[in-house]
Amino acid sequence: RAIVPVQLPIGNERDFSGVVDLVAMKAYTFATDGSGKMTEGAIPAELADAATAAREALIEMVAEADETLMVHFFEAGTLAHEELVLGLAAATRDAKIFPLVCTAGLSNIGVQPLLNAILEYLPSPAERPFTAIANGETVTKKPDDKAPYAAFVFKTVADQFAGRITMFRVYQGCLKADSTAANATQGTQERLGHLIALQGKTPTNVPELKAGDIGAVAKLKDTKTNDTLADKGAGLTFPAISFPEPVLSYAIEPKSRGDEDKISTAMHRLEEEDASIKYRRDPQTHELLLAGQGQMHIEVTVAKLKRRFGVEVLLKPPRIPYRGTS
Numbered sequence: 001r002a003i004v005p006v007q008l009p010i011g012n013e014r015d016f017s018g019v020v021d022l023v024a025m026k027a028y029t030f031a032t033d034g035s036g037k038m039t040e041g042a043i044p045a046e047l048a049d050a051a052t053a054a055r056e057a058l059i060e061m062v063a064e065a066d067e068t069l070m071v072h073f074f075e076a077g078t079l080a081h082e083e084l085v086l087g088l089a090a091a092t093r094d095a096k097i098f099p100l101v102c103t104a105g106l107s108n109i110g111v112q113p114l115l116n117a118i119l120e121y122l123p124s125p126a127e128r129p130f131t132a133i134a135n136g137e138t139v140t141k142k143p144d145d146k147a148p149y150a151a152f153v154f155k156t157v158a159d160q161f162a163g164r165i166t167m168f169r170v171y172q173g174c175l176k177a178d179s180t181a182a183n184a185t186q187g188t189q190e191r192l193g194h195l196i197a198l199q200g201k202t203p204t205n206v207p208e209l210k211a212g213d214i215g216a217v218a219k220l221k222d223t224k225t226n227d228t229l230a231d232k233g234a235g236l237t238f239p240a241i242s243f244p245e246p247v248l249s250y251a252i253e254p255k256s257r258g259d260e261d262k263i264s265t266a267m268h269r270l271e272e273e274d275a276s277i278k279y280r281r282d283p284q285t286h287e288l289l290l291a292g293q294g295q296m297h298i299e300v301t302v303a304k305l306k307r308r309f310g311v312e313v314l315l316k317p318p319r320i321p322y323r324g325t326s
Contacts, residue, residue, distance in 0.1 A: 002097060004061050006088070006117060007110075008051055009102040010044060019102045019110050020047055022055045023084055028113055036108040059084060065091035085120060093123035125212025130171050132236040139236075141172065143211035148231035149173030149181070151209075152238040156225045158269035159218075160308050166223050167198070167216045171238070173231065175215075176208045184237050185227040190220045225275060243275040246291030250298055251318040253288065259311055263288065266309035270301060277301055284321040 010018040010029060018029035020043050027044060031037040043051050062084055063073035069087045073079055079087065091097035101117050103110035129140050132150065141147075155167040175181060177195040182188075196203045196216040209215040223229065226240040254260055267279040267290070277298075278291040292298040298315070305311045 002061060003100050004058055004097050005054055005101075006058060006099040006121070007101045007113060008047060008054055010047065016102075016104055016107070016109060019113055020044075020051050021113060022051060022058055023081070023088070025051065025055065028110075030107075030109040032107075034106075034108045036111060038112050058088075061097060062087040062091055065094070065096040089121050089123070092121045093127055132171070132238050134235050141236075144172050145174055145210045147172040147211075148233035149175050150228065150230040150234040150236045150238075151175060151181075153223055153225055153227045153229065154241065156272045158273050158308070162218045164220065164269075164272065165196075165216050165218050166220045167214070168229060169214045170209050170211055172211045172236075173234065174208050174210045175229070177206070181229045182231060183223050183227055184230040184234075186222050188222045190223055190229070192217050193219065224272060241275075244293060246276065246278050246293065248294055248298065249289050249291040249318055250315045251285075251287040252290050252302070252313040252315060255312040255314060259313075260288070262309065262311045263305070263313060266305055266311050269309075270304060274301070282318070282321075285319045287318055289318055290315075 006022050008020040008022065009016055010020060010027060017032070018027060018038075020027050025043065027041050027047075029039050029041065056078075059073070059079050063069045063079060066087055069079060069083060072083060088097065088099065092099060099117060099121050101110065101114050103114050105111075125143050129142050131138055131140050133139070149170065150172050151168045151170045153166055153168045157165040157167065159165050175192065175195065177192060179192050181190050181192050183190055194205045194217070195207070195209055196218070197206045197209070198204075198214070198216055203216070206215070228237040230236050252263065254263055264279075271277060271279055276293055278289075280289055281287070282289055290298055290301065292301060302313055302315065305313060
């Protein structure tokens with residue numbers, strides 16, 4: 001298994017302006033205004049040698065992953081474009097190669113080549129079996145639209161207007177809008193309203209979601225992150241995601257009096273959304289403590305409190321309750 005670049009960056013750090021596609025051997029440069037406007041052109045002269053060497057290394061790695069391609073490689077000394085594309089997709093599907101691409105989200109650079117790489121090289125759900133738990137044992141199954149439905153909830157979002165939004169992936173079967181689904185983890189029944197296909201920030205109502213689809217539904221009562229929605233006939237549950245424990249804590253206090261209850265309500269909703277944060281009251285100092293993965297994580301959570309729930313808080317180091325000994 002190896003991480004293999006399929007692109008080279010044009011420029012470094014703040015001067016990053018585009019990518020060289022090592023498969024197509026073309027350069028894609030982007031506007032500096034963040035619009036994402038892309039221009040296709042020839043590889044810059046200063047990167048020509050590096051691109052040639054990187055492409056040769058990529059071809060060798062793809063050839064090594066398949067015996068037939070290896071024979072072609074030894075006969076011709078290289079691989080044809082179509083052989084390289086199909087071989088790279090097959091090696092990625094079999095987890096022998098992990099393609100590396102270059103992007104910068106904040107400046108909107110490299111997004112289109114990234115999406116094209118996803119379409120060309122990553123396997124579709126139909127090509128990848130999945131693992132689940134049946135009768136206490138791990139089983140491997142192939143996606144099947146006609147099998148009893150089984151879906152895994154991987155994220156929960158607290159929306160101030162729509163309420164709780166549950167995101168899930170359907171691994172087998174078909175979930176239909178305006179139907180009842182069983183929560184195999186909680187042992188409860190949930191009423192599904194409108195099913196939503198998410199494309200960026202644009203939700204689209206759909207009549208059904210099939211094996212391999214990722215979708216969402218609003219206002220489920222009991223279903224949380226890591227739960228399984230599955231028909232009794234499927235007899236499946238999915239292993240839970242293991243979230244990291246918090247490593248840094250801050251004391252938080254409301255800027256305005258009377259907002260403490262609002263903080264608690266909002267934080268409980270954010271905990272549902274992000275299981276790697278923890279919120280509690282210290283029983284000795286009586287401070288409200290917010291714990292996360294680091295300074296930035298905590299600051300982002302505080303920004304969510306203000307933006308989505310209208311609650312502003314102050315961060316300060318927590319007090320340490322010292323104890324005397326005799």
